Amino acid sequence: VFDVEVVLIVPWAVVFKQLGFFAFAEMAIFLLILFVGLIYVWRKRDLEWY
């Protein structure tokens, strides 16, 4: 999941300065959704090795 996310973020980062605040707000929402996913996986204990 997170590899796909890097694919989306890298092109956004290249044009970050040209896109302005709106693009940043959208990316912030996207990152928040990802954070929720990470917390869900963490709480489900899928991040444990054993």
Next chain:
Amino acid sequence: MLDQIFIHLKELLVTGAGKFISGTWLDLFSMVINMIAVLMFAPLLMMYLTWLERKLVARIQDRWGPNRVGPWGLLQPIADGIKMILKEDITPAYADKVLHVMAPVLIVIPALMMFSVIPFGRGMVAVNLNIGIFFFISISALETMAVVMAGWSSRSKYSLLGGMRSAAQIISYEVPLGLSLIPVIMYVGNLSTRSIAEAQHGFYGLHWFVLHPWGFLGFLLFMITGIAEVNRTPFDTPEGESELVGGYHTEYSGMKFALFQMAEFLSAFAISAMAVTLFLGGWNGPVLPSWLWFMIKSMGIFFVLIWLRGTFPRFRIDQVMAFAWKFLLPLALMNIFVVAIDYYIPGLIGYIGSWIFMLLSFFVIWAINSKGTAHHYTGSVTAPQIPAHPA
């Protein structure tokens, strides 16, 4: 003048060849010169990095290190090379022979390819790719393919475990590694390593990204994930001697083993050189020529890697994985907000504010992680049990 000496040398060669060939052939000749320069520089560098590492680790452990062959043991790498070549080349009877021979070759290729995008000095980059650092991280991940191949083809439990661990580790650490570069890309607006180094020009060549809050955090993240990416101590679980004999290179001997060593040292140097390019100002610096600055800084970072190797114990594999997913990944995501604060709030307020935000997120994530039972969430106060579910 001294700054551009290698460039002038190359121009001399190209104009000399220009009398005999022209057009596309001349471009090809120029590229071949770059290639030869990298291909000659890298093995020579690797030989003396091994010497440096052995000497320094010996000092840390209160030993002398190599001191018999040549003055200060300086000819030791050559003696080692001769020994490696003359040694009998053993292939295990039940090994997958093709893959077993291919793996050491395939691991060296990405290690050398990583050197092609490193700017060694002002204008001294072998290929000025416009996707420079993206190329770098993708190539550095390729090395794991060869490690898994070596682990699989050896037909040994230890090798296979080492290969599998390497694969798991690279999948986890690739994510924070990629994300730790995002702030730099956002700030520069370009992926080329050359323009990233140029963007840190100014303030007597000391306008380094590590002085920004996002650069500081990004530098730490990049170094940690980079060390994990090239399988060096404290993250060298794929080859942990005390648990897996030698990990993926248990069954290798002679020149094939030497190639694995070579790839390890080259990629470790490439990671430290890339850390210098991205965060420590690249070749920028006062007074001294640019390539000398670059080498001094890279050697400084490589010294830190050796220092870590000499002083840190190895992590357990579950600790390694938990560290990536629970600590480095949230921090790398927060770092994007740090650079946004630095960019959208101008002046000193934004600068200090982003420092505060960076430190705050660092300590919050640290607190969540050190709260032993946070990830168990069972509501009970008894000691956590190891669950039975396979996962």
